[in-house]
Amino acid sequence: MDRNTLTGLVLIGLLLTVFTIINKPSEAELKAKQEKVEKAKLAKTKASLKDTLSLVSPDRDVVDSLQEVPVQKNITKTLIKDSVFSRSTDKFRIDFSTKGGQISAMYLNDYRSYVDYNKDVKSALCLFKKGDHLTSYSFYDGDKRIQTKDLDFRLKNESKSTVVLEAPYKSGVIRQTYKLKENSYNIDYQVAFVNLNEISKDNIQLNWKTSFLRTEKLLSEQRRVSTICFDEQEEGFDYLSETSEDDKSFENEVNWIAYKQSYFSSFLKPKSPFQKKGTAIKVSLYEEGKAKDSTHIKDFSSNLTLSLDKNSNNTASFSWYFGPNDYEVLNGYDSEYDNILNFGWGLFRWINIYAVQPVFNFLLSLGLGLGLAIFLLTFLIKLALMPVQWKMFVSSVKMRILKPKTEALNAKYPNKDDAMKKQMEMMNLYKQSGASPLSGCLPMLIQMPILLAVFRFFPASFNLRQQSFLWADDLSSYDSIFDFGFSIPLYGDHISLFTLMMSATTVAYTFMNSGNVQQPTQPGMPNMKVLMYLLPIMMIFFFNNYASGLSYYYFVSTLFSILIMFMIKKFFVDEEKLKLKMENMATSAAAAGPKKKSRFQERLEEMQKKQQEALKNKNK
Numbered sequence: 001m002d003r004n005t006l007t008g009l010v011l012i013g014l015l016l017t018v019f020t021i022i023n024k025p026s027e028a029e030l031k032a033k034q035e036k037v038e039k040a041k042l043a044k045t046k047a048s049l050k051d052t053l054s055l056v057s058p059d060r061d062v063v064d065s066l067q068e069v070p071v072q073k074n075i076t077k078t079l080i081k082d083s084v085f086s087r088s089t090d091k092f093r094i095d096f097s098t099k100g101g102q103i104s105a106m107y108l109n110d111y112r113s114y115v116d117y118n119k120d121v122k123s124a125l126c127l128f129k130k131g132d133h134l135t136s137y138s139f140y141d142g143d144k145r146i147q148t149k150d151l152d153f154r155l156k157n158e159s160k161s162t163v164v165l166e167a168p169y170k171s172g173v174i175r176q177t178y179k180l181k182e183n184s185y186n187i188d189y190q191v192a193f194v195n196l197n198e199i200s201k202d203n204i205q206l207n208w209k210t211s212f213l214r215t216e217k218l219l220s221e222q223r224r225v226s227t228i229c230f231d232e233q234e235e236g237f238d239y240l241s242e243t244s245e246d247d248k249s250f251e252n253e254v255n256w257i258a259y260k261q262s263y264f265s266s267f268l269k270p271k272s273p274f275q276k277k278g279t280a281i282k283v284s285l286y287e288e289g290k291a292k293d294s295t296h297i298k299d300f301s302s303n304l305t306l307s308l309d310k311n312s313n314n315t316a317s318f319s320w321y322f323g324p325n326d327y328e329v330l331n332g333y334d335s336e337y338d339n340i341l342n343f344g345w346g347l348f349r350w351i352n353i354y355a356v357q358p359v360f361n362f363l364l365s366l367g368l369g370l371g372l373a374i375f376l377l378t379f380l381i382k383l384a385l386m387p388v389q390w391k392m393f394v395s396s397v398k399m400r401i402l403k404p405k406t407e408a409l410n411a412k413y414p415n416k417d418d419a420m421k422k423q424m425e426m427m428n429l430y431k432q433s434g435a436s437p438l439s440g441c442l443p444m445l446i447q448m449p450i451l452l453a454v455f456r457f458f459p460a461s462f463n464l465r466q467q468s469f470l471w472a473d474d475l476s477s478y479d480s481i482f483d484f485g486f487s488i489p490l491y492g493d494h495i496s497l498f499t500l501m502m503s504a505t506t507v508a509y510t511f512m513n514s515g516n517v518q519q520p521t522q523p524g525m526p527n528m529k530v531l532m533y534l535l536p537i538m539m540i541f542f543f544n545n546y547a548s549g550l551s552y553y554y555f556v557s558t559l560f561s562i563l564i565m566f567m568i569k570k571f572f573v574d575e576e577k578l579k580l581k582m583e584n585m586a587t588s589a590a591a592a593g594p595k596k597k598s599r600f601q602e603r604l605e606e607m608q609k610k611q612q613e614a615l616k617n618k619n620k
Contacts, residue, residue: 081098081099081152082097082098082099083097083098083099084096084097084098084104084130085098085155087160087161087163087178087180088109088160089161089180089181089182089184090109090182090183091108091109091110091182091183091184091185091323092106092107092108092109092124092185092322092323093106093107093109093124094106094107094178094180094187095130096163096165096178097130098152098153098154098155098165099149099151099152099153100134100135100136100148100149100150100151100153101148101151101153101165101166101167101174101176102133102134102135102136102149102176103133103135103178104129104130104131104133105126105128105129105130105132105133106126106127106128106133106322107124107125107126107127108124108125108127108264108322108323108324109124111124111125111264111324112124112125112466113125113126113213113214113215113216114215114216114217114466114474114477117466117474118217118473125215125264126213127212127213127215127264127266127322128210128211128212128213129213132210132211132212132213132296133209133210133211134149134207134208134209134210135149135206135207135208135209136148136149136206136207137174137191137204137205137206137207137306138204138205138207139193139199139200139201139203139204139205140199140200140203141170141198141199141200142198146169146199147207148167148174149207151167151169151174152167153165153166153167153174153176154166154167156175160180161179161180161181162177162178162179162180163177163178163180164176164177164178165177165178169196170196170198171195171196171197171198172193172194172195172196172197173194173195173196174191174192174193174194174196175191175192175194176189176190176191176192177189177190177191177192185321185322185323185324185329186319186320186321186333187319187320187321187322188317188318188319188320189317189318189319189320190315190316190317190318191315191316192312192313192314192315192316193308193313193314193315194313194314195313196314201308201310201314203277203278203305204305204306204308204316205278205303205304205305205306206302206303206304206306206316207301207302207303207304208257208268208301208302208304209299209300209301209302210259210266210299210300210301211292211296211297211298211299211300212226212259212261212264212296212297212298212300213295213296213297214294214295214296214297215261215262215263215264216262216263216465216476216477217474217476217477217478218477218478218545219294219297220545221262221477221545222261222262222297223285223297223298224242224243225242225260225261225262225342225459226242226260226261226262226297226298227239227240227241227242227246227260227283227298228240228257228258228259228260228281228282228283228300228302229257229258229260229265229339229340230248230254230255230256230257230258230281231254231255231256231335231336231339232250232252232253232254232255233252233253233254233255233273234252235252237336237339239260239340240281240282240283241283244285245282245283245284245285246282246283247280247281247282247283248280248281248282249279249280250274250276250279250280251276252276253273253274253275253276254273254274254276254279254304255269255273255335256268256269256270256335256337257274257281257302257304258337258340259300260325260340261297261298262325263324263325263462263465263476264322264323264324264325265321265323265325265340266320266321266322267319267320267321267335267337268302268304268318268319268320268321269318269319269320269321269335270304270306270307270316270317270318271309271316271317271318271319272307272309272316273307274304274305274306274307275305275306275307276305277305278303278305279302279303279304279305280302280303281300281301281302281303282300282301282302283298283299283300284298284299284300284301285298285299286298286299321333321337324462325340325341325460325462326462327341327353327357327462328361341460342456342459342460343357343453343456343457343460344452344453344455344456344457347449347453348449348452348453348456349453349456351449351450351453352453352454352456352457356377356381356453356454356457357457357461359377359380360373360377360457360461360463361463363376363377364463369467369469370463370464370467370469370475370549371469371470371475371552374458374475374549374552374553374556375556377553378553378556378557378560379556379560381450381454381557382557382560382561382564385446385447385450386564388446388447389561389564389565389568390568390572393565393568393569393573394573394578396513397573397578398433398578398582401433401578401579401582402429402430402433402582405429406426406429409422409425409426409429410422413425433582454550454553455550458547458549458550458553459476459546459547459550461476461549464476464547464549469548469549469552471497472498472548472549472552474548475547475548475549475552476547476549477547477548478492478494478496478499478544478545478546478547478548479496479497479498479548479551480494480495480496481494481495481496481497482494482495490541491540491541491544492544492545494544495544496543496544496545496548496551498548498551498552498555499539499540499543499544499546499551500540501551501555502539502543502551502552502554502555502558503536503537503539503540503543504536505555505558505559505562506535506536506539506554506558507533507536508558508562509558509561509562509565510532510533510535510536512562512565512566513565
């Protein structure tokens, strides 16, 4: 392995390192502050029980206890009636609230939270419960601002698949219609402002808020990839910051809004795009110690200005999606929903969608387990890249064979003034011997897009969620063979065995190629061998909290690299024969006489002449 090849390897390692640091915030010590959180929640509950005036929509689980709270004599206000009822399909169960006529809770039948999965409890996954989700329309009646969340809606039908909720207002009615479908995560939703001539219909806004519940093993990782995504006309797809609070007001109409977390999302797509005026979105984080800090992911909120169909009772129609971030499912809606999946940008995304994912899905379709499918996917990738690895190895052998001659040239031209002359003789040496310093670096650059693409693929792949393999209970999250009970800065509160195995194979591969490393001759240059061994140690810290499926892939990939390198050395490349061939090429080139110089050589000679003339003028 020559210096150029190693430089490419180190650059890729640094890119992966920086890439990891940017996408990985520090792990909060959730266990240490759990008692503090519980106390805060208890204090909040007691405070709410004392203030009956603030009870607008009590949770059904605590309704009975709330009714026993004594009401003071000077209280004249009454609680707003809030009835909750449910509707189900094969995909989900929805709780509707008559207060505001809105969805109050969402349960996905086919999935479980990590807690239920770990306890083997057959319970539907709850995306959000009562109090975590709000949809309210606001409009002006003269100078008075009206919000539908404060209105009492009545159920107007008893259909299983259609829910119609109406609230009378003056001479008209506000009607919300939800149409549920079997075998679909979509809800056809419509709101109509019927016979409401008194209100202004040009700036009716929908206020949509959601606080997703924690559903995965590692809350910090779930937060790290959660944000609001959107498709803006003229500008296309974009999203708010995933790691900090962020907001945006729009300069174009908006085709759809998506509240995205790690493996599930909610899309709201209007039939007519949301107007740009007044439309804004925001992501908010939780302060440490607050009640939601250990139970919820983030707060998402949107103010969306509607485009009403005035020819049909001033209606606005929507398609509302509540479901998994599965590429096959999202891509089936033909609305570019799949853009929310972080498979990387540009070439990396293209590699994942059109190469890695189809092969992976094919392997899964054969009925293989996730562990075996990842193993075979890695084997196929390494098989496809074997010619590249072959080229890198042959190049490193050639550079090692030429090392005595290059060292002799360095000794022949020790002065910086002779750098051009030394460079020209180096080029002639490489050309005559059939070697090139770039032939080891270029194959490394070919592999880099695949390395970075796979780095994005496994954490974003829905197929890994809650799939076990060996000691890993969930390949979409970290594996642990020992929990410390406390958190070590920059490392975590557990030991990931797949990460240790990945690091160990990387060290073995480094040792296997350490003999090919050329140490830099220039003073002040870093020791390349030290850098090579430093990278695996850094990986232990950076990958400890990452998806075990990703660490497993890199472990198997490096294992295959070691095996391929061993086979190439043992059976396919004879170093002595290669050395003899290079010497014969050099002898033949010398006997043939000087060849026509390339344009690069001519420019190099011209630069050398100018440099020499400049030195002569300087010495006069």
